[in-house]
Amino acid sequence: xxxxxxxxxxxxxxxxxxQKKILDHPDFEIWNTIExxxxxxxxxxxxxxxxQGEGDQTLxxxxxxxxxxxxxxxxxxxxxxxDSNYALFTIKPWRDSxxxxxxxxxxxxxxxxxxxxxxxxxxxxxxKIANVKSYRIxxxxxxxxxxxxxxxxxxxxxxxxxxxxxxxxxxxxGKKNGHHLVVHNLKTQKQDTFKFVTDYALPKHGKRLAFSxxxxxxxxxxxxxxxxxxxxxxxxxxxxxxxxxFKLGFSESGKRLGFVADSxxxxxxxxxxxxxxxxxxxxxxxxxxxxxxxxxxYRVSAHGEISFSKDESKLFFGLAGPKVLKDTTLVExxxxxxxxxxxxxxxxxxxxxxxxxxxxxKSYPSTIQLTQGRGLVQLATTEYPNxxxxxxxxxxxxxxxNSKPYALERQWTGNLSHDYAIVNTVSGEITEILxxxxxxxxxxxxxxxxYGYNVVDSTWFTYGIKSRKYTALTKGxxxxxxxxxxxxxxxxxxxxxxxxxxGALLLYDRYDIWKFSPEHTEGVRITxxxxxxxxxxxxxxxxxxxxxxxxxxxxxxxxxxxxxxxxYATYNPKTGGATTLVLExxxxxxxxxxxxxxxxxxxxxxxxxxxxxxxxxxxxxxxTVISNANPQQEGYNWGTxxxxxxxxxxxxxxxxxxxxxxxxxxxxxxxxxxNFYEKSSNGLHTHRAPFxxxxxxxxxxxxxxxxxxFNPDVYYREGYPGESAYNCVIPGITSLxxxxxxxxxxxxxxxxxxxxxxxxxxxxxxDIFKAAESGAPVPNMISAYGGIRWWTGLSRQFxxxxxxxxxxxxxxxxxxxxxENSPIFNIDKINTPLLIMHNDADGHVPWYQGIEFFVSLxxxxxxxxxxxxxxxxxxxxxxxNRKDFNIRMAQYFDHYLxxxxxxxxxxxxxxxxxxxxxxxYELLPATDDN
Numbered sequence: 001x002x003x004x005x006x007x008x009x010x011x012x013x014x015x016x017x018x019q020k021k022i023l024d025h026p027d028f029e030i031w032n033t034i035e036x037x038x039x040x041x042x043x044x045x046x047x048x049x050x051x052q053g054e055g056d057q058t059l060x061x062x063x064x065x066x067x068x069x070x071x072x073x074x075x076x077x078x079x080x081x082x083d084s085n086y087a088l089f090t091i092k093p094w095r096d097s098x099x100x101x102x103x104x105x106x107x108x109x110x111x112x113x114x115x116x117x118x119x120x121x122x123x124x125x126x127x128k129i130a131n132v133k134s135y136r137i138x139x140x141x142x143x144x145x146x147x148x149x150x151x152x153x154x155x156x157x158x159x160x161x162x163x164x165x166x167x168x169x170x171x172x173x174g175k176k177n178g179h180h181l182v183v184h185n186l187k188t189q190k191q192d193t194f195k196f197v198t199d200y201a202l203p204k205h206g207k208r209l210a211f212s213x214x215x216x217x218x219x220x221x222x223x224x225x226x227x228x229x230x231x232x233x234x235x236x237x238x239x240x241x242x243x244x245x246f247k248l249g250f251s252e253s254g255k256r257l258g259f260v261a262d263s264x265x266x267x268x269x270x271x272x273x274x275x276x277x278x279x280x281x282x283x284x285x286x287x288x289x290x291x292x293x294x295x296x297x298y299r300v301s302a303h304g305e306i307s308f309s310k311d312e313s314k315l316f317f318g319l320a321g322p323k324v325l326k327d328t329t330l331v332e333x334x335x336x337x338x339x340x341x342x343x344x345x346x347x348x349x350x351x352x353x354x355x356x357x358x359x360x361x362k363s364y365p366s367t368i369q370l371t372q373g374r375g376l377v378q379l380a381t382t383e384y385p386n387x388x389x390x391x392x393x394x395x396x397x398x399x400x401x402n403s404k405p406y407a408l409e410r411q412w413t414g415n416l417s418h419d420y421a422i423v424n425t426v427s428g429e430i431t432e433i434l435x436x437x438x439x440x441x442x443x444x445x446x447x448x449x450x451y452g453y454n455v456v457d458s459t460w461f462t463y464g465i466k467s468r469k470y471t472a473l474t475k476g477x478x479x480x481x482x483x484x485x486x487x488x489x490x491x492x493x494x495x496x497x498x499x500x501x502x503g504a505l506l507l508y509d510r511y512d513i514w515k516f517s518p519e520h521t522e523g524v525r526i527t528x529x530x531x532x533x534x535x536x537x538x539x540x541x542x543x544x545x546x547x548x549x550x551x552x553x554x555x556x557x558x559x560x561x562x563x564x565x566x567x568y569a570t571y572n573p574k575t576g577g578a579t580t581l582v583l584e585x586x587x588x589x590x591x592x593x594x595x596x597x598x599x600x601x602x603x604x605x606x607x608x609x610x611x612x613x614x615x616x617x618x619x620x621x622x623x624t625v626i627s628n629a630n631p632q633q634e635g636y637n638w639g640t641x642x643x644x645x646x647x648x649x650x651x652x653x654x655x656x657x658x659x660x661x662x663x664x665x666x667x668x669x670x671x672x673x674x675n676f677y678e679k680s681s682n683g684l685h686t687h688r689a690p691f692x693x694x695x696x697x698x699x700x701x702x703x704x705x706x707x708x709x710f711n712p713d714v715y716y717r718e719g720y721p722g723e724s725a726y727n728c729v730i731p732g733i734t735s736l737x738x739x740x741x742x743x744x745x746x747x748x749x750x751x752x753x754x755x756x757x758x759x760x761x762x763x764x765x766x767d768i769f770k771a772a773e774s775g776a777p778v779p780n781m782i783s784a785y786g787g788i789r790w791w792t793g794l795s796r797q798f799x800x801x802x803x804x805x806x807x808x809x810x811x812x813x814x815x816x817x818x819x820e821n822s823p824i825f826n827i828d829k830i831n832t833p834l835l836i837m838h839n840d841a842d843g844h845v846p847w848y849q850g851i852e853f854f855v856s857l858x859x860x861x862x863x864x865x866x867x868x869x870x871x872x873x874x875x876x877x878x879x880x881n882r883k884d885f886n887i888r889m890a891q892y893f894d895h896y897l898x899x900x901x902x903x904x905x906x907x908x909x910x911x912x913x914x915x916x917x918x919x920x921y922e923l924l925p926a927t928d929d930n
Contacts, residue, residue: 043597206254390447
């Protein structure tokens with residue numbers, strides 16, 4: 001009987017396992033992602049949306065016991081009100097309905113509009129408001145929602161009705177004239193509508209609304225208005241015929257308001273914009289700055305942000321330089337269109353071109369003393385164009401910087417150095433403090449210190465504003481990247497922040513947190529991670545937190561460098577010592593804490609576990625799973641992942657990841673796909689849901705279909721990146737072959753960008769791969785060196801000399817290195833079929849590199865295919881293009897590594913006449929060659 005029961009159980013188990021499905025491309029559309037998760041300020045509810053493939057999102061609200069209290073289809077971008085009484089969200093039109101209307105060529109203005117959903121959590125009642133363009137709720141107070149209405153096209157007159165009087169022309173609601181703004185009382189449902197609103201502002205605390213109107217109809221006039229929502233009184237604080245208003249900005253209390261007005265109705269803009277200020281108790285706003293009172297050579301900017309210091313003693317605004325005016329008398333045929341590039345310009349012309357808009361609206365932060373006679377101090381100038389305020393604007397000093405003297409050398413160094421100075425916000429006195437410093441430099445929370453990491457010295461430092469003392473805190477200590485392998489100065493590990501009143505600075509080394517007094521070089525290690533190779537990092541729980549509170553426990557994130565486990569710990573700053581709360585073979589996310597409760601939400605994930613939302617308290621003893629986004633995963637053959645180790649050809653102990661099919665049998669032999677970039681093994685516990693990726697294979701997809709996947713870490717030697725990849729990757733593959741379960745005759749390799757380059761190099765040195773996909777590769781480092789990264793306008797020189805490409809110098813310094821590392825010079829050695837993807841709008845790697853690779857292979861008659869997704873950047877972003885790429889790549893590898901029939905597109909391509917019509921996915925009849 002025992003034997004019979006065992007056999008029955010075994011047969012049943014095998015039958016159940018055999019019924020599991022294999023992932024296919026259509027399955028990408030049934031997998032959910034979690035979007036916009038948040039926890040209510042009181043900690044009693046959790047809100048999120050599920051996005052299934054390309055479908056409509058479904059908004060869900062659950063209590064902390066995981067019980068669903070509300071859900072609504074086609075809804076997204078949900079948020080709770082500050083009092084936790086309401087949840088608001090956007091209701092979208094049905095996606096399928098919109099697509100069908102687009103197929104019928106329905107005009108954009110006639111497509112259905114969004115609605116606003118308001119769910120009363122106490123009354124369990126839903127209110128829907130149609131045709132809402134956008135909405136906003138206050139940060140720190142509740143009771144109202146503010147939203148713009150969409151422009152609604154009027155219905156056509158019925159046949160036979162008289163035409164409307166042509167004299168009664170209605171001003172169109174829209175971008176130019178403003179939108180109708182509705183103030184909606186959440187409790188009473190009462191609404192007030194203000195027409196032709198061009199901008200509006202809400203203070204952080206005070207129950208006020210300020211808005212500007214274009215006065216586009218006869219019943220209203222252009223002006224700035226203040227609505228007191230406590231007394232329901234409306235005040236006109238400024239008005240002028242045809243005036244335009246910009247940058248309405250409240251103080252936190254709502255008792256003060258600043259804005260910029262353009263009262264010049266002429267097209268030539270003779271009169272510059274002006275700065276106005278209103279404060280509670282006054283009927284009208286007063287003018288603070290105009291053309292006459294602005295500093296010489298400057299004018300009030302319509303683009304500079306308006307803000308107030310925390311104590312509301314200062315108003316901050318922007319000044320701009322003189323306008324660059326066009327000659328409007330020239331016609332198009334008379335305008336010279338030429339780019340003049342100069343060798344010694346600080347910024348390359350391509351950079352200037354990309355930053356043209358920013359340059360045209362550039363403003364220089366300035367301040368006015370509101371309690372000391374309206375004194376104006378220009379904080380930033382053309383000499384020091386960038387400014388940072390201290391202590392939320394309360395500090396007596398601002399930090400300013402200038403990079404212009406060092407902008408030119410950035411072309412080849414990749415680093416942008418700055419000169420720094422401090423400016424007295426009352427007197428305007430400027431004191432130069434640091435010169436040619438490369439790295440991040442900031443003000444401490446209270447504004448007592450300038451601090452940062454000097455990349456050239458690999459040192460954290462402080463500069464005492466009162467003491468005028470520079471302190472190199474970590475000089476001679478290892479607070480820089482210990483495993484830096486690029487020919488550049490190592491970066492830092494970052495910092496946790498400051499304690500209250502600028503008492504101490506908390507810095508990270510590779511594993512631990514150190515506490516430094518800001519003017520002393522002897523730090524104290526407050527965690528003990530190095531001994532066990534466990535990394536400790538501070539996790540802020542308040543998004544507005546400015547310093548670490550020494551009166552409360554701190555939550556720390558943990559990461560075990562050896563086995564890649566992660567979790568949380570708590571640290572008591574009074575007694576010292578970190579206590580581990582959880583450390584498991586999962587990847588834990590940074591948590592989000594409820595504003596007025598110790599409840600928090602977070603996720604944990606692994607290769608097999610989707611990162612569903614969990615809720616707990618700060619003790620983390622009990623975790624409740626809130627979401628169940630993808631229960632269908634249990635019905636699919638998935639896979640497992642593990643760490644593997646081997647030794648590189650130059651003697652380094654290496655680590656990588658190996659993915660196996662769920663039904664892996666060590667006695668069988670499996671096709672192997674190798675996929676790598678640089679170092680990826682820290683992502684061991686990352687969940688990889690089925691998804692049409694933009695540039696890489698999907699691990700769960702290929703594992704489900706019977707592939708092994710190997711992702712090796714790569715360590716580099718300066719000047720020899722290609723050889724370094726070979727030394728790390730190839731012995732990793734051979735170590736797996738020796739285990740007996742890899743089909744050595746069916747190994748493929750796939751990678752993109754830097755990974756694509758390394759693959760292009762490897763196939764010139766080895767025939768171990770039966771097929772390769774190389775995305776956005778650089779086969780010719782000499783021609784690529786002189787190219788432009790078009791998304792930034794920067795020269796590519798620094799990349800080869802100092803960063804990822806790791807050559808370590810110029811082509812005229814190391815010509816042999818450029819040649820040795822360029823696959824193009826050994827392309828005749830390639831015997832591996834290649835699939836290349838490189839898009840014509842690539843802003844990272846010039847797409848002519850991919851062309852150079854392909855046409856050379858074509859010239860030599862090497863089996864190769866080239867995919868160019870028109871108008872797409874470094875990777876295909878449009879979902880239909882990502883799906884296409886994944887289908888072609890799977891067909892390509894299935895053909896070469898599993899003997900599947902060849903698809904039509906591999907046999908004859910897709911002729912230009914059939915582009916976008918026939919994709920060529922059809923599989924050809926099986927032949928001996930297949």
